[in-house]
Amino acid sequence: MSDLPLILGIETSCDETGVGLVRGCELLGESVASSVDQHVRFGGVVPEVASRAHLEAMTPTVRRALDAAGVKLSDVDAIAVTAGPGLAGALLVGVSAAKAYAMALDKPLYGVNHLVGHVAVDQLEHGPLPKPAIALLVSGGHTSLLLVNDLATDVVSLGDTVDDAAGEAYDKVARLLDLPYPGGPPIDREAQKGDPKSVRFPRGKWGDGTYDFSFSGLKTAVARHVEDADRRGEPLVVADIAAAFQDSVVDVLTRKAVDACVEHGVGTLVISGGVAANSALRARAEQRCREAGVELRVPRPKLCTDNGAMIAALGAEVVAAGLPPSSLDLATDTSLPVESPLAR
Amino acid sequence: MLLLAFDTATPAVTAAIGESSGDGVFTMRANASLVDARRHGELLSPTIRTLTRVAGIDLSDLDAVAVGIGPGPYTGLRVGLSTAHALADALGIPCHGVTTLDALAFGTRRTQPFVAMTDARRKEVFWARYDDHLTRVGEIAVDRPAEIDTGGLPLIGDGARMYAEVLGDTASAPQPLYPDAAALAELALLRLHRGEKLPEPSPLYLRRPDAVVPGAPKKVRQWVR
Numbered sequence A: 001m002s003d004l005p006l007i008l009g010i011e012t013s014c015d016e017t018g019v020g021l022v023r024g025c026e027l028l029g030e031s032v033a034s035s036v037d038q039h040v041r042f043g044g045v046v047p048e049v050a051s052r053a054h055l056e057a058m059t060p061t062v063r064r065a066l067d068a069a070g071v072k073l074s075d076v077d078a079i080a081v082t083a084g085p086g087l088a089g090a091l092l093v094g095v096s097a098a099k100a101y102a103m104a105l106d107k108p109l110y111g112v113n114h115l116v117g118h119v120a121v122d123q124l125e126h127g128p129l130p131k132p133a134i135a136l137l138v139s140g141g142h143t144s145l146l147l148v149n150d151l152a153t154d155v156v157s158l159g160d161t162v163d164d165a166a167g168e169a170y171d172k173v174a175r176l177l178d179l180p181y182p183g184g185p186p187i188d189r190e191a192q193k194g195d196p197k198s199v200r201f202p203r204g205k206w207g208d209g210t211y212d213f214s215f216s217g218l219k220t221a222v223a224r225h226v227e228d229a230d231r232r233g234e235p236l237v238v239a240d241i242a243a244a245f246q247d248s249v250v251d252v253l254t255r256k257a258v259d260a261c262v263e264h265g266v267g268t269l270v271i272s273g274g275v276a277a278n279s280a281l282r283a284r285a286e287q288r289c290r291e292a293g294v295e296l297r298v299p300r301p302k303l304c305t306d307n308g309a310m311i312a313a314l315g316a317e318v319v320a321a322g323l324p325p326s327s328l329d330l331a332t333d334t335s336l337p338v339e340s341p342l343a344r
Numbered sequence B: 001m002l003l004l005a006f007d008t009a010t011p012a013v014t015a016a017i018g019e020s021s022g023d024g025v026f027t028m029r030a031n032a033s034l035v036d037a038r039r040h041g042e043l044l045s046p047t048i049r050t051l052t053r054v055a056g057i058d059l060s061d062l063d064a065v066a067v068g069i070g071p072g073p074y075t076g077l078r079v080g081l082s083t084a085h086a087l088a089d090a091l092g093i094p095c096h097g098v099t100t101l102d103a104l105a106f107g108t109r110r111t112q113p114f115v116a117m118t119d120a121r122r123k124e125v126f127w128a129r130y131d132d133h134l135t136r137v138g139e140i141a142v143d144r145p146a147e148i149d150t151g152g153l154p155l156i157g158d159g160a161r162m163y164a165e166v167l168g169d170t171a172s173a174p175q176p177l178y179p180d181a182a183a184l185a186e187l188a189l190l191r192l193h194r195g196e197k198l199p200e201p202s203p204l205y206l207r208r209p210d211a212v213v214p215g216a217p218k219k220v221r222q223w224v225r
């Protein structure tokens, strides 16, 4: 095991500065510095605030991750960094640091895809991913359904959100319901006390024959429901609205994901991203996967949210596949397609 | 002392390797500048690698890093700072900050008062008055060019060039437009030799992030919780 290369992974695509150290499928140590507290009062991630925080946190986070892993910087064999997709200014802080570490250590640099990293991280929890697998990525920034034939070389996008990301819908609905940002945890908490059948909210793009998603209509429906009840002077039961909203999101996500497994004859579904921690999503996915005979793999919550270990995990795959390193003039790509696990 | 210096706080990506002898004599070992406001992140590291080859050194031979801390457009500025922090961390050497406008001013070698200006975007410039190439008068400010009292002093920097129409005759010969890392390296080594403290390698933002705190919900509803 120890003759596998030691990969340092750096992640700065949104509001978490993450650094992880991985050998093969083994996570040696990691550290994440989040700027989420600085975004709460704005009700969403402010790119400039995130970029400032990344710069301050970058080298201290590298040091904490090295300490957690019990390794020295000079032990590192390769540097992997998120080249995209993500926020331009945020990505640039991580990529600039990664290039400097690679130059100073005289080790190869790999600019990798954040989305594929969300899938690769599952290997740190459950071992090598069966090929092929279907992956559902759900967070404040993404809602993607992927066919993963090979993490390093062959990832196909089956569908994506056409408007808001799933987590973004949670944030917007939380705001409508006077719940705090980020909206995922409080809505999940409220929903567990409520009746999901109390209101029937629309299922965006259900039955349209694609694997795409849409959540903006759902958000509008929740807003209208709140306004109508208000006008009629009816009481608004937060738990019921949260439960009905969550039911719509979870229903369409799990149905499309399991349908993709069945259609492509794939026996494994990975759910990752911040929303993967949602209790209703997990429960519904477990039930539907059981019915369809599909193995469900969900990494632990700490690995589902943005972190450096996921980037190191993908870096390890890319190195193992023998792909050539990125050059020092590697550019960040805010909309790097998921078909490119390795940037250039 | 062997020093790597660079600055990315203006449209220029400029880097240099300089050396100072025990008695403070400065030697420039390698120097390169490129102007491309949109590609700082792509250009800086390859430029540094090229410079080490030209100077015939390894990065591990360096004694310190000096980096321009702005002010300047933030995205480019952070490329330099993030690179400097990581290099210094990996090499286990000190990282010093140098104010970008001071490096620009130092490069003029002027012995008479002048005003230096760089582009701050949004129709504003970062600017300061200097008594000579080494002596800044007061703090750096960010203002609209028409509102700046330049005291009829000669103006330098790309900020002066961009707004020459508003600023008038004194902006007719604004060169140098951008800081040169050779000047930045020399200034850093001079200050270190004199035992002066250099600024921390943290960005001079001078503006707060643009972000609006959303207003309270219009209606206060009676929620059933």
Ligand SMILES: [Zn+2]
Pocket: A114, A118, A139, A141, A142, A273, A305, A306
């Ligand atoms: Zn993510």
